[in-house]
Amino acid sequence: MSRDISQFNKNKKLDRIRRIKIFWIGLPVLLLVGIGFLALMRQPRFFIESITIEGTRSLDRELVFTQSRDYLNSSWAGLMPRKNILFFSKVRFKEWMVEAFPTVEHVDISFHNKKSITLDIHEKDPFAVWCQEETCFFMDEEGKMYSEAPRFSDGVFLMISGDTLENPLGNYFTEPDQIAEVKTLIKVLEEVPMHILTIELSLETHVRIDKIGDISVNSNAKLMIARDYDQGVLQEVLTLLLADPVFAQSLRDKGSSFEYLDLRTPGKMYYKFLN
Numbered sequence: 001m002s003r004d005i006s007q008f009n010k011n012k013k014l015d016r017i018r019r020i021k022i023f024w025i026g027l028p029v030l031l032l033v034g035i036g037f038l039a040l041m042r043q044p045r046f047f048i049e050s051i052t053i054e055g056t057r058s059l060d061r062e063l064v065f066t067q068s069r070d071y072l073n074s075s076w077a078g079l080m081p082r083k084n085i086l087f088f089s090k091v092r093f094k095e096w097m098v099e100a101f102p103t104v105e106h107v108d109i110s111f112h113n114k115k116s117i118t119l120d121i122h123e124k125d126p127f128a129v130w131c132q133e134e135t136c137f138f139m140d141e142e143g144k145m146y147s148e149a150p151r152f153s154d155g156v157f158l159m160i161s162g163d164t165l166e167n168p169l170g171n172y173f174t175e176p177d178q179i180a181e182v183k184t185l186i187k188v189l190e191e192v193p194m195h196i197l198t199i200e201l202s203l204e205t206h207v208r209i210d211k212i213g214d215i216s217v218n219s220n221a222k223l224m225i226a227r228d229y230d231q232g233v234l235q236e237v238l239t240l241l242l243a244d245p246v247f248a249q250s251l252r253d254k255g256s257s258f259e260y261l262d263l264r265t266p267g268k269m270y271y272k273f274l275n
Helices: 002-041 061-073 090-100 176-191 231-243 245-257
Strands: 050-054 104-112 116-123 128-132 135-139 145-149 159-161 194-201 204-212 215-226 258-263 270-273
Touching: 050 061, 061 090, 061 116, 090 104, 176 194, 176 204, 176 231, 215 245, 231 245, 231 258, 245 258, 245 270
Parallel strands: 050 116, 128 159, 159 194, 215 258
Antiparallel strands: 104 116, 128 135, 135 145, 194 204, 204 215, 258 270
16 A cells, blocks of 8 residues: 555656656747747738828827827737737727827728728817917817817817816816806807807807808807806897897898997897997
8 A cells, every 4th residue: 555655656756747847848849939929920011011091180190190100010018019910909909099189089990901001080079179378179068178179260160268277188167067058058049040159258258150040240240248147038138139120130231240249237238230
């Protein structure tokens, strides 16, 4: 019995030695195979060679191209090139794109001849553009500035301005209840209808418009409204004003000279044409 146990222990020791030998013999082989595989995967014939950018609106296409190229020229853990066509990850590239460019909502990626990719970029539709001094920011429905924006000409996006903010990017331009008031004001004016160019928020609200109904007006025409003006009353007042035959006729005859409508004083309304 003791002889059997001794033989068992001896065989177990020999098996352990055999496994160690196999490990130390196999390890260099595995390393050589791994190094050879990585060297093969780093050959240019497996690389994405060209990038085509489509669908950009506000984004600088050259900037998107340069940063996408730099991303693809980097490697996973410093080993596997991201531009390798066999290991390219659409999911991770899309995640990187949305993080690198906050204005991007999603991106469609298509391959051509396995060596070229086309990036069809879909940008978010901003609620408005917030501008202060020489800098503008895209704003979402909640009033959050999510990306810097170029300064657009009138009519491209609704422009909103107000008190200067210290760090606009990533922050909200005002409190949630005030954002709701602005959105209600926009809805009221659009239902009149009036085409809004800019909204300036300060102690009072100034709205620049270029159209009332189907009549074009002076592009510097303004509505001056008290900040605490009841939105329901505002809609009634504007509806009555547009139904007034004298104002309606003046608007048709000399809409291009319409200067302002002043609703800053409760219970009173003033309007002016330049001539």
